[in-house]
Amino acid sequence: MQRRIDLLDKHYNVTVTGRPDNQQLQVETGERLTAALISTKNGENIIKLGEQSASVELAVKGEMAYIHAFGRTFMLSIVDPVEQASQNTGGKKNTARAPMPGIVVEIDINKKDRVTKGQPMMTIESMKILTVITAPRDGEVAQIHFKPGDTFSKNDVLITLTKSRKEKKQEE
């Protein structure tokens, strides 16, 4: 079982092997050490790694784990592995397209506005339903292709965002 742990701005690939009662922990390609987390009856948690051991306090709330050890507190957010992996891939859309034919009712943004993913940009009406078109990713509005009252067909590009820095770099 391999996990990526981000601690104090650094990434570590951590491999856990062995049986539940005798687990081995390996950080990156380092030495494999016996590791254990022991909860005592009085609520104390002792973490053991190789020959060393330390008392820690920990609490998990929602997607955050709070760990107090070695005289300081660490906050670890638990990131879903699918999400973590998907962040590494590029190819985010630059355009918001029409999900169905319709008419533009309202535009909430202007050219050159900064938008964040999920931000409402335009309201359209189709089949008697008002649908809000949101930003597909963070970015800057490059072009708004229709104005209120205009009709459009399915898949027409409604709004284009400027290319992301990463894409620009790749082109260079």
Next chain:
Amino acid sequence: MRRLKSNIDTQSAEFRSYEHHFLKLMAEFNERQRQARYDRPERDLKRLRSQNKLLVRERIDLLLDPGTPFLELSTLGANMAYNGTVPSAGVVSGVGIVSGREIMVMASDSSIKGGAWYPLTVKKMVRTLDIAIENHLPMVHLVDAAGAFLPLQSDIFPDKYMGGRIFRNQCILSAMGVQQVALVLGHSTAGGAYVPTLCDYSIMVRGTGGVFLGGPPLVKAATGETVSADELGGADVHSSVSGTADYAVDSEKEGLALVREIVGTFPQKTKAAVERREPEEPYYDSKELYGIIPDDVKKQFDIREVIARIVDGSRFHEFKPDYGTTVVCGFAFLYGWKVGIIGNNGVLFSDSAQKCTQFMQLCNRDRIPIIFLQNITGFMVGKSYEHGGITKDGAKMLMVQANLDVPKLTIMTNGSFGAGNYAMCGRAYDARFLFAWPNSQISVMGMEQAAKTLTQIRLKALERKGKTLSEEARQQIFEDIAQDYLEKSSAYYSTSELWDDGIIDPADTRKVLGISLSISLNTEFNETPDGVLRI
């Protein structure tokens, strides 16, 4: 499974204004529900007290295990019929826990017209028994009904799904091995006499309880015989002479305690083998739904925001997320049970219908119950869509949905118009339970369109008769039609006619679905053949 990320800003002006709007709807809903449950004419309450009778809800309180939930069905049934004089259609039905067992309770409300059966009373009783049949739910009947409401007898008695169906359903239940107990708390005359008599166990209360095919006045008229009700068919006569009942008790309280004792001897159900894990509360607050549902049925909202406030840990695995995006399909856990969820995020296109069809087949193969969250204006129209086979793809969705083996549960969250209602498991498609939110609307098409069409037809008919109308009169006709259409599209009208199993508070959706799901797992799923798809 990944946690859904809500995009709702609970501090935004839009959220506040939607919430304000919805809280008004909730106030109206709560008030209507309170009236249906508790407002009764003083005269009727006095009469019952003088007969030493408890009110129907007091009886149910004594019947159920303390501190357990009671899922009441169709509380607002008949709220817009009979000038509102028959609240809850005159009968209380719902699922509760009696001696640790899930039980369907059906109790006549004798504070309303002596518990007389109106057409909608019968419809509600038949539906209640249908639920018991579909979900193998043992039944407790609290019988205290005067009999059919005679002026409307032609709408109560003869047809397939009318009075006779009540007794027919009781017989079917018996053959299925589903237990039934009756407690007779009033006079059960004519057809009504069969309700307790067809049960496995029948208890009668001395003095007030009576069972006879013809009551004393009818006997007198027919044969001239003078006989008191007690002599004719009282508790002691039936429990010791005729054998029509099994137990005689001195009071309602004793009777209800005896019902609990009898139910306690029923075998415990083993639930269908569905994957289960430790339940987890949703991460997001269900009360936020009030600020998510827009103030206008025309405004779209992201159904994922609803899913996030219903399922365990707000976790959801979305299936085919980038395909047919106007519908959301995926897996989640509800009180630890795995479920498939299908929710609308716009009009159904060919690709969205295909996605649903594929997803439903997955759920059916893997024995996963499906929850439908309806907010649907229908299927897309237009030349390119017809050429693309939209009707064919909708037919596929219907074919698979109608023939699913796994239990289906439907929630009307907002709009439900046209064929979309069918595809998304509307009333005709045998959802085990179907509940509606108070804001929801249902009709064959949206109000504006329908009212315009109807107005045109009306005007043409008038013109043919040679009448010319002023612009004002035309407008008036449109408004009258629109008003009527809107009223008949409302959740209150829908629930009045028993097109659903009740209106619920959106914030209770998780609990209601949890109870419904638990009930629907009372029996292993059937294995029926699949229909032929027009590929």
